[in-house]
Amino acid sequence: MTALLEAVGITKVYDGMAALTDVSIEVDTAELVALIGPNGAGKTTLFDCLSGVQRADAGIVRLEGREIEGLAPHERARMGIARTFQRIELFTGMTVRDHLLVADRAVRRSGGLLRDLTGRAKPDAGERERCDEVLELVGLADDADRPAHALSLGRGRVVELARALMCRPRLLFLDEPSSGLDRTETAEMAGVLERVMEQGATAILLCEHDVPFVERLASRTYVLDCGRRIAAGPTRDVLADPDVRAAYLGQGV
Amino acid sequence: MAAAPVLELAGVDAGYGVFHALFGLDLRVEPGEAVALVGTNGAGKTTVARVASGLLTPTAGTVSVDGVDLTGRPAQDFARAGVVHAPEGRSVFASLSVEENLLLPFRRQFGRAGVADALARAYELFPRVGERRNQLAGTLSGGEQRMLTLARALVLEPRLLIADELSLGLAPVITAEVYDVLARVRDAGTALLVVEQHVDHALALASRVVVCAHGQVVAGGATDEVDLSTVFATAGMPDDGGEAIR
């Protein structure tokens, strides 16, 4: 059986500096894999290459065996690849529910000029149900009709996650979901991710600096340093690896 | 006569438009003292840092530097008085080179040996920044940008350095490196006000902790004297050294 996501030999060069060199990773259905590494190791670049925001200079990306290199980000989103952002990117002027509705309609391609002009822009029963389901799952039901920008950073990150989940993703890229959150908020985020994993429909690739967070959630971990994969394997083993400790954790831990 | 505190906030109210962040907050930092300002998200920590460096003018209360009232003055007056703020996030001039970022505060670049010395000191503290001195700051990694932000603050030779969320988005190894530098800065006699989410590093560095909640100071004391668990409970922070995660 082929893996859900398979990236082989991804290489990316900026202005003559190699950001990624021959990086290969695999993510299986409904597993949570972490990607760690020092700043500048190329984690975000790898995310951008996988989600189509940037094009790799070399390498192959396959989703369920189908090559997706060359597809635009929105096409990959419609195929079931969703993501969140390191620096939170909520849509301006929208409520939480609007965020979810937009994602639902974009992925299903069920919104459009004709629908607006014929006065059927209001959400129908199916759309409301799908929104409520995700809101319930991530615990945002009480904030559904508030403007998203008025929420705290912690809740905002959950909104981003909920928006991504509305795409019914088979694969979800989370770029530092605990960044900027305090401990309570981080614990909440971890809880939400565990509930998502329990549903068994989504695989997650998680980029993160919070080591306890990674230890709690990830079954496997990849480590990048200077654009190269320096370690891969079960999280516990990887974090015990002396090379990883030197490159990532430092002597302080 | 005892020296005036290098920074004193008295009864400060501040906010953004209709949104209020600080309510009658008091804070003192003595010369040479390292203070950790901790609290949950939304407690107003970053706002304290902004008010303390003149970025944000309080709607009530006063801000004094070395006993001189600077309330309502622009931020450059605070910087010239020795209160220098290294803001959170990627606070670099992305379109300037690393070296140009460091040169900014100087009126005259030529005929001043002090400039070269200041640059040399900055590169000595942050060798990685020195290696990339001709690179555009926007192309640096997150960790290097944070180091550049600190280096840029330090070339001003501050009497008080305000560092906001230093560890945000940094890998553990880089956080440790940055805090090592801060310890050297403290040992050289510069007062520090460290605003930090991840309290372990901040507490290891600081001699005094101030806990912020709902826009007010709710607790504080010398780091080796106060009962941290009680203090954190007051601020609604879990005191479990990361246990909540596991």
Add this chain to the structure above:
Amino acid sequence: MTAAAAVQPVLAAGAVGDFFEYAVRGIPFGCVYALLAVGLVLNYKTSGVFNLAFAAQAYASAAVFYVVRKEHEWALVPAALLSIVVVGAALGFLLDYALYRHQRTASPLAKLVTSLGLLVAMPEMVKLALGPGVKANPPPLWTVRRTDDFLWRVGGSRFVLDAGQIATVLATVFVVIGLTLLFRRTALGLQMRAVVESPRLLRLQGVDTDRVAVVSWILSSMLAALVGVLLAPLFAQLTSLDFFTLLVAAIAACVVGNLTSISGAFLGGLALGILQAELAGFLPTDSVVANGLRPSLPFVVLFALLLIRQSVRSARTVTDPLAGVDPPPDPPPADIRPAWMTTATRAFAVVVIVAGFALCAWVFDDYWVGLIAAGVCLAVVMLSIVLTTGVGGTISLCQCTFAAIGALATAQLTQHDVPVLVAMVGGAAVAAAVGAVLGFPVIRLPGIYAALATLAFALFFEGVLINLSWVSGGDTPLRVPRPTVLGTSFLADRPFLVLAAAVFAVAGVAVIALREGTTGRFLDAVRTSDTAASSVGINPARTRLVVFVLGAGLAGLGGGLVASFSGQANYSQSFTFFIGLVWLVLVITAGSRSVQAAIISGISFFVFPALLDRLFTWPVNFVDTNPGAPPWLLDIMGFFKPEWAQGVAFVLFGLGALTYAKHPEGIIAAQTSASIRRTVRFVERRRPAATSPSNGLDLEAPA
């Protein structure tokens, strides 16, 4: 004198020698482009303002120089000092102190709108201050005894460089070297480059950003003044529009330097001048290609550069890392309005509309009804600005061109006996098709570049396409009849007003449906960030393109209406790009997302100058009819002149845009919000038990 005229007729020589000779001839004019481009770059690099009003500033100083030198016969040096140093510096100081200081952290769009407002207002202010008379044959900055004073012998041919050209070349070299040294070698130059990125961050470094910014404004304004005085003799008479056209031609040179490189702008300008001279020399003089390509070259080059340069497409707007210090924007009126007030507002709207029709039917005379009907026709074009720029988020400076295309196509169709209303729909379709072709590349460009590309298109149309007879239908404007449908005649103004209002109402409802529906949400998402929008499956390019095409079609429909109402498709009277800029400024000032703003700005475009005309005519009539009034009263009354009306209207339209920085949601939304708050407070005082509405903000807001 134009670029083509600057180049002497072809001399017989070998092809290589010719090539070299034309290149040398192109240098002076290349320096003209370079000077203007360097001025724009200086402004953009140090203040983030893409200062289209640079042309107006240049015009202002040129006009001052003209008046003191020619009318008051000052000596050269004091006249030059006054117009370049004093007026230039004072204008720069004033612009920073009164305007741009308060917009330092505003978006590039807000700054562009401010500069457009100044571009509209400033020349009219200059005319009001210095007199409206024609300023023919502007005096040169550098006088010479004979035109062939300066001979230059290259490869056997003699070049005559006149004094103005030599002055231009010298000034360009001086300015480019000076600015390069400033930015490369001085701390002030470094701070000027930094202040545009984040003034707050720079202040944290102990730098007085206000001082840095005011110095850079004074510097750029003095450069504008120098350019104005230096280049004025190129034109037979002094008009701000000529300066602006030349400035837009120079934008291509700015793009060579990515809008920020002084040397890039200089080389770009030089290359443009030389290329133009080569074309003039080598292309057969009377061919269609030559006549079309020569004047349009700068716009073609600009367009091509925008499309092929990778650095343009990947340009990212630099965001202020400390933007979080700004208070959050006000919520839109709809969010703070309690439900009962919504009903009341709707009822009030119905009353206003009914009263408006009643006034037009029974109270206003034919003159005013005609103006209002023209305004409602125009409002359909204004609505296309709301759709494209307000809802769609693309700054389009060529909606007037789409309107013109719609009008011309309507006219051409009616020539072939197509019924007028059908022809209007056909015109809209043609405009939409042109919009699709133009929009396909344009909507992929980042904000400011999209605006420049549409501006280039508008000027290309005005400079080249409109002169082709298959576009314009010949020298006399094509006639367009008013429609008659099923025996109902719309020949008179009042029925036509009803027709126009009906078209506007249908289009307005459609725009609201799009704005409030999924399309609007998708566009909001795309405006926030392409990356975020595409991460949930939105195709950003397609979403923007669809709205751009609809906007073009709507503008075309409006253009057809305007043409039908005025009886002809008259480009130079109704649709020039400068008129288009005034329209854009008006709509954005009133509220770029608001349908009410479209109708209000459409009607005020015609009614407001007419009202001012009455206002300024009244004192004259008073003097004529009351010769026995006290002399002091006659003096005051005699001070006003009726010919001020149009100028004052444009000044007020332009200055209105300056409110945009404070109220980006538009005056209408700002006033609505304010009156809602007042009413809610008033009602709450009278009914203490009433539940207070949520203000849309919350104490949990992140700091």
